[in-house]
Amino acid sequence: MIGCLTIGIFSNLLWKSSLLNSVLLLIIIWLIWIILTPLSKFFDRLSSTKILSLVVVATLFIFLFQLIILSYFPVSVYHDPYRVLTQAEQLATGNHSWNESTYFWRYPNNVALTYFLSCWFRLTFFFKADTNLSLNILNLGLLDSFIILLLSTLWKISHNKSLMIGTLAFVGLSSFAYTYFLQIFYSDLPAMLGLLIIFRILLFWQSKTKKQKYLCGLILFIIVLLTQIIKPNTIVLLPAIILLIILWQSKHLLKNYQMLIPLVLIIFGLISVFPANDIIQKITGFQSNSAYELPVSSWILTGQTKNGIYERSIISQELKLPNKAVRNKINQKKILTILKKSTANDLLKRWFLKLSIFLNVSSISSWYNGGFRAAPAWYQAYALIIQQIVDDSYQIAVIILNLLLLKRLSKWQPQLKRWSDSIAILLVITTLGFIAFHTLLWETESRYGQIIIPLLLLQLGIFSAGKNQIQSQKSRSKSGFLLTIVMLTLFLAFLRLPNSSLKPKSLVVAAQRSQISTQYQLRSDYINSKNIISQRVVFKHKVNKIKIAIPKNSQLTIYLEALDSGKKIKIKANANNFFTPGNYKLILKNNTGRPQKITISHNKFYQLAPYPLIINKKILAHSSLVYQALWINQKIDKTPEVQ
Incomplete structure (x- = not known):
């Protein structure tokens, strides 16, 4: 033990x-x-x-x-x-x-x-x-x-x-x-x-x-x-x-x-x-x-x-x-x-x-x-x-x-x-x-x-029943000596370590990751030809990476619309684009001539995200896309493509 x-x-x-x-x-x-x-x-x-x-x-x-x-x-x-x-x-x-x-x-x-x-x-x-x-x-x-x-x-x-x-x-x-x-x-x-x-x-x-x-x-x-x-x-x-x-x-x-x-x-x-x-x-x-x-x-x-x-x-x-x-x-x-x-x-x-x-x-x-x-x-x-x-x-x-x-x-x-x-x-x-x-x-x-x-x-x-901790003066002195050694070690370590080691690599700005997962053979949802799925997201911090769960081989066009300015930014499902804090809308559109698979999480009464999913103007309060908006501590060279 x-x-x-x-x-x-x-x-x-x-x-x-x-x-x-x-x-x-x-x-x-x-x-x-x-x-x-x-x-x-x-x-x-x-x-x-x-x-x-x-x-x-x-x-x-x-x-x-x-x-x-x-x-x-x-x-x-x-x-x-x-x-x-x-x-x-x-x-x-x-x-x-x-x-x-x-x-x-x-x-x-x-x-x-x-x-x-x-x-x-x-x-x-x-x-x-x-x-x-x-x-x-x-x-x-x-x-x-x-x-x-x-x-x-x-x-x-x-x-x-x-x-x-x-x-x-x-x-x-x-x-x-x-x-x-x-x-x-x-x-x-x-x-x-x-x-x-x-x-x-x-x-x-x-x-x-x-x-x-x-x-x-x-x-x-x-x-x-x-x-x-x-x-x-x-x-x-x-x-x-x-x-x-x-x-x-x-x-x-x-x-x-x-x-x-x-x-x-x-x-x-x-x-x-x-x-x-x-x-x-x-x-x-x-x-x-x-x-x-x-x-x-x-x-x-x-x-x-x-x-x-x-x-x-x-x-x-x-x-x-x-x-x-x-x-x-x-x-x-x-x-x-x-x-x-x-x-x-x-x-x-x-x-x-x-x-x-x-x-x-x-x-x-x-x-x-x-x-x-x-x-x-x-x-x-x-x-x-x-x-x-x-x-x-x-x-x-x-x-x-x-x-x-x-x-x-x-x-x-x-x-x-x-x-x-x-x-x-x-x-x-x-x-x-x-x-x-x-x-x-x-x-x-x-x-x-x-x-x-x-x-x-x-x-x-x-x-500890009926016992109290007792520490002698000698023990406290020894603890003080050890603390001094540790503080000296800290100072030396601080001089040798780069500043980047103090920072975690990424911050989750907004996320909805709840899903059953395709590995469990969940029945797929489909988006019909020319149909649109959208969901509002709010970034309360700058973002330089967006991940959206899209089934393999599914052909969907993805936009991120800035609601304040009305500008649409075309992105990929795993996008390295820079976005400032603000109100946005994720838009997924099927521009092909046939239905395409889409990853959506559905529940009866469980609210998955701050804002509902909208499919062809129909509001689904307990459904959501699966997405992540991240801030990663590294430079992103790609610039957004404005539509």
Whole structure:
């Protein structure tokens, strides 16, 4: 565990980061580390009433800021979350067809999540809410429930005042509460909330009365079942529980079999997922299709590649095979071949790289996020700097969390006779289980690592129970000396690095990237001969690159009309033209004598873009082209062709 946390620290400090940015992060971390002790002493001296007041006020500020983000910074949701919400919207309106694309045939694990989301939509549609508002309420409710329940659990575990404020800072002063989990609905946050509830019930199980245990047991079973359905890798709880029972047995602590009841309920919840999934598929009318379905070995195969991440090329090759059984057979052979050819050094490199990816959080603001649809002008003026701060803030928070946990773990001497220590051991084993699952077996990506965040915070809470951080004068002097060295390094790095290294490469000025994607064989839309499709877009920053999704071999003429001047600029689907901020209209015209394919995203009640799509003067409020308007930090030599 200590080794994994250490790798996580270095991954977040150095992974895909310039030397200057790494040094800046290091300085900020050292400054925070130095002031942790005086801050902890200050907060620990405050009364519980004052701490509660601080928590309430801070939570309200977080909530208000979240409302501002949702109101003024809507993002373009793309990839899996968009496919899930589109199908859920369809189910909620009574359409149980699953053959619009091959996505769910390929990934049936998302059928249950889609069904649960459709139930929420059905409820909110009854109150005349649109899909955007429904998703905002759901994300806000799940995220803030997670934050409040986390704070409540940590206080009940430790009664450590500084830990409460520190946890509040972790969620409120970093991008945790304002980016991915707030703006995108997908399986990660529900699974994190589920794990938090599971371990909260376990931690306080012994203090419950007999009647309370009946209720908690029922809740535990249901939450485990739902979490496992939504996030299948929750199965790592099973070996973790078995290992804990073996530890108890080795220490002769299994005399009271009452302690096994919650663990047995968890096991029942995990194995009940199979009939539950069958029931959900029957309710939704979903039928699997082996011609498209991928076997489990697909994810294991991609996990054994050089980088250990999802590779579309591998999946494309698999889909050329006739069915799931054939794919599985060939995948198994490929996996064995890779393992036989891999040396011990190859395996260690692959595992180290996958672990580094799994524990890295530097890209949280871009997970399933195609950019802001049209952020305010004041934001876009400073967007590159703000974006760097947003990403760095969560890296700093996670590094500090890892450092604190390392400090506690190195001094921890678990006593299995204590229930809290037994659950702490289960937390550690479960955390290592998730890490091992995505490092040794499955494919990985940085988003997957978020599942262990509640587990790490709960461990810190248990290890901090009744303890205050104490730092000697000698330790503070040593920290000051190290800070001086770091600052000197920063100065030297600044002299050596070019200014361009300080700037991210591009800014998304306006975007609508939500689409099912042609790889899932979505039925194409067509634009008839001489017909026109248009959509208004607003650039609140200068633009020098425009991308419009157009099907291959489709012959369409594309214009960008400046609404203020009336001038039309002929552009390509991937255009390097310069445009000043202003109001524009994208115009796609079919000048051929036959229908042409066109990429359009359609929804029932989900507003995809700030302005509707117009087809031959017919307004489609919930349809949109797929486009991006970018500002790239490089010179564009091409000049616009004015019509």
